[in-house]
Amino acid sequence: MELVAPAGNLPSLKAAIDNGADAVYIGMRNDTNARHFPGLNFEESNLAKAVFYAHVAGAKAFLAINTYPQPQGWARWQRAVEVADDAGFDALIVADLGVMEYAANRYPNLRLHLSVQASATNRHALGLYQQQFGIRRAVLPRVLSLEQVVWLAKHSPVDLEVFAFGSLCIMVEGRCQLSSYVTGKSPNLCGACSPAEFVDWRSTADGLESRLNGLLMDRFPAGTVAGYPVICKGRFRTADSVYHVLEEPTSLNTIELLPLLAKAGIKAIKIEGRQRGTAYVAQVTRIWRAALDALSTQADAFTVRHEWAESLAGISEGAHTTLGAYHRPWQ
Amino acid sequence: MTAMSAMKISLGPVLYYWPRATLLDFYAQAAEWPVDSIYLGETVCSKRRALRTVEWIDLAREISKTGKQAVLSTLTLIEAESELSTLVRLCDNGDVLVEANDMGAVHLLSEKRLPFAMGPAINVYNTRSLHYLQRLGLIRWVAPMELPRITLAAILEEADDLGFGERFETEIFAFGHMPLAYSARCFTARANNLPKDGCEFECLKYPDGLAVYTQDDERLLTLNGIQTQSGDVLNLIPEWKDMQALGVQLLRISPQSQHMRAIIDHTHAALRQGALPDLSAFIEGAGCNGYWFGQAGHLQLGSQLRMP
Numbered sequence: 001m002e003l004v005a006p007a008g009n010l011p012s013l014k015a016a017i018d019n020g021a022d023a024v025y026i027g028m029r030n031d032t033n034a035r036h037f038p039g040l041n042f043e044e045s046n047l048a049k050a051v052f053y054a055h056v057a058g059a060k061a062f063l064a065i066n067t068y069p070q071p072q073g074w075a076r077w078q079r080a081v082e083v084a085d086d087a088g089f090d091a092l093i094v095a096d097l098g099v100m101e102y103a104a105n106r107y108p109n110l111r112l113h114l115s116v117q118a119s120a121t122n123r124h125a126l127g128l129y130q131q132q133f134g135i136r137r138a139v140l141p142r143v144l145s146l147e148q149v150v151w152l153a154k155h156s157p158v159d160l161e162v163f164a165f166g167s168l169c170i171m172v173e174g175r176c177q178l179s180s181y182v183t184g185k186s187p188n189l190c191g192a193c194s195p196a197e198f199v200d201w202r203s204t205a206d207g208l209e210s211r212l213n214g215l216l217m218d219r220f221p222a223g224t225v226a227g228y229p230v231i232c233k234g235r236f237r238t239a240d241s242v243y244h245v246l247e248e249p250t251s252l253n254t255i256e257l258l259p260l261l262a263k264a265g266i267k268a269i270k271i272e273g274r275q276r277g278t279a280y281v282a283q284v285t286r287i288w289r290a291a292l293d294a295l296s297t298q299a300d301a302f303t304v305r306h307e308w309a310e311s312l313a314g315i316s317e318g319a320h321t322t323l324g325a326y327h328r329p330w331q
Numbered sequence: 332m333t334a335m336s337a338m339k340i341s342l343g344p345v346l347y348y349w350p351r352a353t354l355l356d357f358y359a360q361a362a363e364w365p366v367d368s369i370y371l372g373e374t375v376c377s378k379r380r381a382l383r384t385v386e387w388i389d390l391a392r393e394i395s396k397t398g399k400q401a402v403l404s405t406l407t408l409i410e411a412e413s414e415l416s417t418l419v420r421l422c423d424n425g426d427v428l429v430e431a432n433d434m435g436a437v438h439l440l441s442e443k444r445l446p447f448a449m450g451p452a453i454n455v456y457n458t459r460s461l462h463y464l465q466r467l468g469l470i471r472w473v474a475p476m477e478l479p480r481i482t483l484a485a486i487l488e489e490a491d492d493l494g495f496g497e498r499f500e501t502e503i504f505a506f507g508h509m510p511l512a513y514s515a516r517c518f519t520a521r522a523n524n525l526p527k528d529g530c531e532f533e534c535l536k537y538p539d540g541l542a543v544y545t546q547d548d549e550r551l552l553t554l555n556g557i558q559t560q561s562g563d564v565l566n567l568i569p570e571w572k573d574m575q576a577l578g579v580q581l582l583r584i585s586p587q588s589q590h591m592r593a594i595i596d597h598t599h600a601a602l603r604q605g606a607l608p609d610l611s612a613f614i615e616g617a618g619c620n621g622y623w624f625g626q627a628g629h630l631q632l633g634s635q636l637r638m639p
Contacts, residue, residue, distance in 0.1 A: 097464065331528075
């Protein structure tokens with residue numbers, strides 16, 4: 001299985017590759033990708049350098065062009081595809097039909113991967129992208145159970161990549177407009193969920209309040225850990241109960257599923273977190289490299305080492321991890 | 332659209348889990364209402380089986396006989412093979428138009444060379460995507476909930492420039508709680524401390540979904556099984572003249588358990604008289620319309636923002 005690691009800048013890209021990533025995925029410094037955060041991502045002039053560093057190390061480089069252009073902004077997406085071809089990327093990670101059509105027609109030799117933002121969760125959806133645009137690989141949304149992933153891997157017309165570790169979107173990626181409902185900005189519209197410019201922290205008598213565009217997401221009594229206010233991890237009220245109505249602040253960690261994913265024929269596993277720091281990328285990549293190496297040398301005897309589990313838990317959101325939708329009872 | 336056509340009203344699929352008798356009664360009444368299109372079918376959760384697939388198809392045929400257009404809506408999040416089987420049965424129905432709510436449905440319908448409608452959960456944000464789907468067989472689309480007016484206008488103008496603007500209809504989800512997100516997890520089961528696989532069909536308890544409030548009591552969301560909806564009710568009906576000028580042909584009204592007849596009648600009368608309908612009596616809270624103006628979806632913006 002290929003280990004696909006995130007990088008939000010050149011130092012992170014080097015850290016990912018130096019720590020054993022088989023491939024890195026990056027984005028440009030604009031709204032053509034789903035981590036459009038201030039100060040993050042790559043200037044056009046740095047893309048070739050990034051690809052070069054990966055290729056010298058024998059690794060691959062993917063460019064995420066995985067948001068949905070609106071007519072007014074189309075030129076940026078078209079430019080991104082052109083630049084990606086120039087820079088020699090090994091694949092584009094794409095979500096929009098228009099972008100796919102443009103890339104497939106204009107650059108037929110450019111390999112296309114279907115982004116998780118395209119929300120393909122079944123073999124007929126995958127089949128459409130394969131037949132129409134020659135998609136070679138698809139990243140699955142984090143909504144399928146392990147059983148469904150195994151079944152799909154057997155019947156998919158394209159290779160599959162699944163999320164292994166990182167922040168957990170509990171909504172189908174590409175099909176969540178909660179962020180724009182509250183802020184006007186969303187992953188599909190502008191490449192960001194719950195942008196920092198809308199976040200407000202207030203100290204009150206009831207504790208620390210987190211607000212998103214003025215709406216109360218949570219209250220944290222003194223001494224508790226305050227998480228970033230995304231709507232799906234907020235604490236709200238239904239009837240008389242106040243609780244995490246959608247999901248607790250937690251991260252996805254599938255390391256114990258590695259043997260099953262490998263056996264199912266999953267082609268690649270993806271680490272989330274282009275927005276995270278270089279130290280995070282280095283640490284997570286190192287652990288997953290070690291796990292994949294252990295798996296390839298002792299497949300039947302694979303066990304999750306205590307130090308891996310401890311390190312991963314330590315760098316996870318809310319310091320809790322879950323198997324998410326892979327584990328049916330979570331659903 | 333070059334020629335401005337009369338604005339039509341559509342009744343969207345029932346998004347909630349209503350019991351069989353309620354559904355049958357609802358559609359018996361709806362057949363008498365002044366709506367042009369009626370969408371039918373389970374779009375949210377395959378465990379809901381108030382009507383079997385074949386019964387939905389039969390009901391659609393019955394409605395077609397009344398002179399209204401019936402459309403069969405597919406499930407939105409399709410994961411299991413059993414859900415694909417249902418999808419195949421809907422697409423193979425033989426005569427009723429299908430609304431694809433997942434790209435898997437688009438694939439099946441285009442392979443059969445059948446024309447199709449497309450629901451708001453498929454991502455079309457630009458003209459190229461719409462054109463591609465039109466060539467695959469799309470004859471009607473419902474714009475994504477968050478698509479702003481300015482983008483819709485640009486898409487429809489470009490479609491005209493590219494010469495395919497006459498080959499499809501545009502429908503706007505104009506009234507009701509907005510479907511905003513889909514998950515593997517069932518939030519209604521979670522609210523009742525039940526696992527999804529043992530949900531005991533808790534959705535039946537909430538004919539308009541389960542209300543979610545912030546800790547300081549602002550209405551935020553509505554839980555509807557694996558679907559998360561807006562807390563506020565979208566009301567874009569007052570924008571209908573502007574929509575008509577842009578080339579929108581249908582206004583979708585999403586079913587709720589109360590006041591449907593009155594909402595439809597008021598809207599219909601306003602469209603006929605060229606007036607602005609006042610639906611505030613049928614909306615809990617202020618309502619919302621922010622997306623249309625390129626703002627946060629939950630906001631209710633005043634008429635000063637309306638195009639002249």
